[in-house]
Amino acid sequence: MSVRQSLLAILDQGPCYGYQLRAEFDRRTGSTWPLNVGQIYNTLERLERDGLVEKGDVNEQGHVYYEITDAGRVEVRDWLDSPVQRSTGTRDELAIKLAVAATLPGVDVAAVIHSQRRASLAQLQELNRAKYAGADPDGPEELAWSLVVDSMIFASEAEVRWLDHTEQRLSLHPRRALELELSTERPKRGRPAKAQA
Amino acid sequence: MSADAVLRMVGVSQQYGTGELAVSALSSIDLEVLPGELVAVMGASGSGKSTLLSIAGGLQTPTSGEVVIDGEHLSTAKPDQLSALRRRAVGFVFQDYNLIPTLTAMENVTLPMELDGVGRRTVRRAGRDALGLVGLADRGDAYPDDLSGGQQQRVAIARAIIGGRRLILADEPTGALDSVTGEQVMKTIRGRVDAGAAGILVTHDPRHAAWADRIVYLRDGRIIDESRRDSADAVLVAR
DSSP states (O other): OHHHHHHHHHHTTSOBOHHHHHHHHHHHHTTSSOOOHHHHHHHHHHHHHTTSEEEEEEOTTOOEEEEEOHHHHHHHHHHHHSOOOOOTTOOOHHHHHHHHHHTSTTOOHHHHHHHHHHHHHHHHHHHHHHHHTOSOTTSHHHHHHHHHHHHHHHHHHHHHHHHHHHHHHHHHSTTSSOOOOOOSSOOOSSSOOOOOO | OOTTOSEEEEEEEEEESOGGGOEEEEEEEEEEEOTTOEEEEEOSTTSSHHHHHHHHTTSSOOSEEEEEETTEEGGGSOHHHHHHHHHHHEEEEETTOOOOTTSOHHHHHHHHHHHTTOOHHHHHHHHHHHHHHTTOGGGTTOOGGGSOHHHHHHHHHHHHHGGGOOEEEEESTTTTSOHHHHHHHHHHHHHHHHTTOEEEEEOSOHHHHTTSSEEEEEETTEEEEOSOGGGTTOBOOOO
16 A cells, blocks of 8 residues: 555654644645544554564654654555556456446447546646646645646646547447347356357 | 637548548548647547547648647648648647757757747747746757756657747657656646637646547547547537
């Protein structure tokens, strides 16, 4: 989980107390994923339980500073050195929706694509405006924030490109859709039999 | 319909060939672009995007329909009036910059005004202004080969806006650039539009289209506005 590792990586810069850690996380991610203080303390407790941080000094306001341990430093190194694994099995709701829509007789898939594309383009425009309106992009905090916005922009763009591609593929399809009517074969219990090649 | 539209296209159709072999590239296109407005045109290859841009800029005469730039009807303009209007009002930006390699950045930018016989001092001042607006005030003496792709494209934008030209027609202006440089070029175009120009941006790239106020798709020679939720799948109606 990246929140856990992100907090640990920040603690690698020096001891912090809970509120301070939240502020440091926000500065680095442009408050894109706001964390509440409860989450921060829960995470710190788990990190302490796992031997990755330990409680240190208490300041005059009673804030407890958490310090990273050697095991914590190793974990940070491992996290930074290893690629993020995206789970491939996740069902993308939109892909499933279009796949099902494309096989239903009488459903206008093009209309489904248009309404999605309007929404995706509107989101892309909003992200762009937010970034364009941003302050001096050369400051470290502004840069961190714009990196997160960029990642959302590229994800939105990928969706629009995929929708364009899908629209074009379907328009080239001789019947414009696959139109699978309900099969007359009744499936047996258990796993469906593999299709014949 | 808006009286102050910089560009107005009404019922514009373009056919290639005749009779049974006729191919319709554009069918009854209505499109208006106001000052301060950037419209992105997307669509598959061969959907008519570049044809639309050529007609919008008066480079090509449509089979039927009316194009009005800055209040002047192109269909009634004589060829020399049309050229003069193009030089005065329309700036093109292409994917491959189209700068003349033997001229400096300043000379490239000022060429359209020189062709119009504008006085030398006015031309120089307009050139300096235009280069300044695209952030290249100090590169006027550089030749295209000495400039990066992004800088060359910004020179091309300066050429497109010199002398207060208000209609920027950009055909894949970021196509030859890396993504960060492309973004800078889009920022420059957006900045000029925010300052009062009107623009059409033809692009394949949704990320760059998102810089526009409106995004329309060309399909089967028709325009479909994808940026207004209320217009559903309706063919674009000028506001």
